[in-house]
Amino acid sequence: MSTADFLGEIITTGNELLSGRIADANARYAAVRLHAAGLKVQVITILGDAAPLFQDTLSRGLSRSRFIIVTGGLGPTEDDITAAAAAEVLHLPLRQDEYLLARLRECFRLRGLPWEERFARLALVPQGACILDPNGAACGFYLNHQGARLYFLPGVPREMRLLFDNYVLPALLLAAAGGEAVCERTLRFFGLHETELEDLFQNLAQDHQGVSVGYYPNFPENHLTLTVRGPKSEALEKKLEAVAQELAAQAGDAFLGGSDDTLEEILGRQLRVRQLTLAVAESCSGGLICHRLTNIPGSSDYFQGGVVTYSNRAKVNLLHVPESTLHTHGAVSGPTAAAMAVGVRDVFGVSYSLAVTGIAGPTGGSPKKPVGTVYLGLAGPQGVKTRHCLFQGSREEIKILTAQTAMDWLRRELQ
């Protein structure tokens, strides 16, 4: 049996999950590890503490999944209905597990907690259930129902993870015929539309059978994830590396890197290895470039600082942009962007500088210079260049596109 047929699902229960008060940590914890191990989860269901909906979900699961992981609802309170509700669905009597009961009593004694009769329901499990017991640290059980593997785990993340790691994952890997390996890699692109990425991949899909692809717009970037399954992870890594390299080559400058490489990190590394320094002059991006650059720990090694010059006065006083340039060409112009870039480079005494001036909107546009009009300046050892862009979107989107495009320009320049 290949893992492709070995489909499973996860059911997490708890009203606090439906209210959004608590993010579901258990389902994601299991999903990440199952996926990495090549086991396919086809659905995750998050429920409250009501029995009927849980029972309906469990029945559906039994009809379509080879394994089901249920978390939550195993506690001592009235709303802990999992064991009883499951027993009903599986047409099994609830029985008291004497061993579990004794162990629970012992745990309470050791923790100096008074035992109450209502706690006895903690030991009520469907007949035939196998207790998952890491020496009393948590409390869950396993059932094999007509070939389907059912794992019932506590909702407390620490306990759930203990049982998942020690019992569930190893057992499922064995069950899935040794379990194929799975390798996944995410590639980041800027400047290519999702559909252009799809074309890139289609061009080389036939040379790389078995590599599945997913596209995730991640404004202002586009991400692509390659997944491949097989017996030997070394071979899979090789295969992924080959596809990734071909894609990167075809995408050219639009390829940013692997999932961990944010644009500011890449740029930071480029500057660091060459011992270059950077300063930024921002108008319409309003400090976003500085903010992103300084999100990187250690950025002070190469980022000297920046100036946000909204007013003409600031452009003149701080960056020494000639009054005549502002007068002749306007604040939003190539010459002003160039003067800002040179000015901030000299003021901070850095090797490279970026400058931005434009109209983020929603007001301030004109027929000649509509909202979204942005001029970029890049000053470096070889002198200064400017670029004209016309962005589309909300004020915030225009700021984001402006910052990304400016930083990406320097990245390409340094490549």
Added chain:
Amino acid sequence: MSTADFLGEIITTGNELLSGRIADANARYAAVRLHAAGLKVQVITILGDAAPLFQDTLSRGLSRSRFIIVTGGLGPTEDDITAAAAAEVLHLPLRQDEYLLARLRECFRLRGLPWEERFARLALVPQGACILDPNGAACGFYLNHQGARLYFLPGVPREMRLLFDNYVLPALLLAAAGGEAVCERTLRFFGLHETELEDLFQNLAQDHQGVSVGYYPNFPENHLTLTVRGPKSEALEKKLEAVAQELAAQAGDAFLGGSDDTLEEILGRQLRVRQLTLAVAESCSGGLICHRLTNIPGSSDYFQGGVVTYSNRAKVNLLHVPESTLHTHGAVSGPTAAAMAVGVRDVFGVSYSLAVTGIAGPTGGSPKKPVGTVYLGLAGPQGVKTRHCLFQGSREEIKILTAQTAMDWLRRELQ
């Protein structure tokens, strides 16, 4: 009809969610706000991009829920199956929405992207669908199927939230109240714990029967949502206004305002009405204050600009911080914060200025000045003040807390 009967569910789709590669942000975003507004979600289902399971889940949803919110699968690629799969379940033909198609073409044109025929599938929606259209910023649709309300939203969180906030939540609140009017108001607080907020409300709950409350943390702020139902919306608004005013009074300076009032908007209004101007000098916040201030349209009327001075050299050259101050007290100190505030105020010739210097980490801390140590300076007509803060969290969290605390300080100052 009471909202107790008005049960709904959320279906999010995307293979990246099942692999756990991406945490589901959309379902939780919706769940928190629906819960806070008193609307009950009974199940959240996370699926991949396979049509059969989605169709089965949608059918189950129709049999048990009054509203269903679906996110994801509305894109232009092959794995975007939502619209077609839903049409099949609902026995509706897919039709091309000419208006949507025209708008898409226009968006592509404005963004300078070449139009391709396959993009037309973006405009294929089930017959009778009502397009949710915030002027081309996102793309989703609504269907009423035998009394059940179905909302199909994009998977891109930014777009999903835009449609959810503007179309889905208001419409569901109306629907849930049946003939009744329903009023909802969110109040924002900074500097009060969620539990402190809860206490505040408990104090006056008995005087305001029928007002339901929900809390959700919105780092670094805490938000509280009040909901009331009744025959006359005027009366409800009065009631909400009364509760809101009492809460605001009890919270004092910690009360920021209604849901639409971001801190940067409030601060902007304060400066605008008094015709005051502002400049900012940032070190460890790295431009985040400037970025937030300039997110507000028209901020150039009062925000003159800022300086991000990571290096001492920049602090001296641009802000005229005395070398002796840096030498005697260090870059991260009250005197330096004060000198930066005075310097940036004078350079930009503004009425008020904020200055920040600190250690965002993860490195750079010392026993005397650990990571999270931040000094704030505020210069105004009455002179200059400084504040010492010690924040905890990641580098980004410390930047966020620093920016928020500095802006909030000026807000309280101007109040």
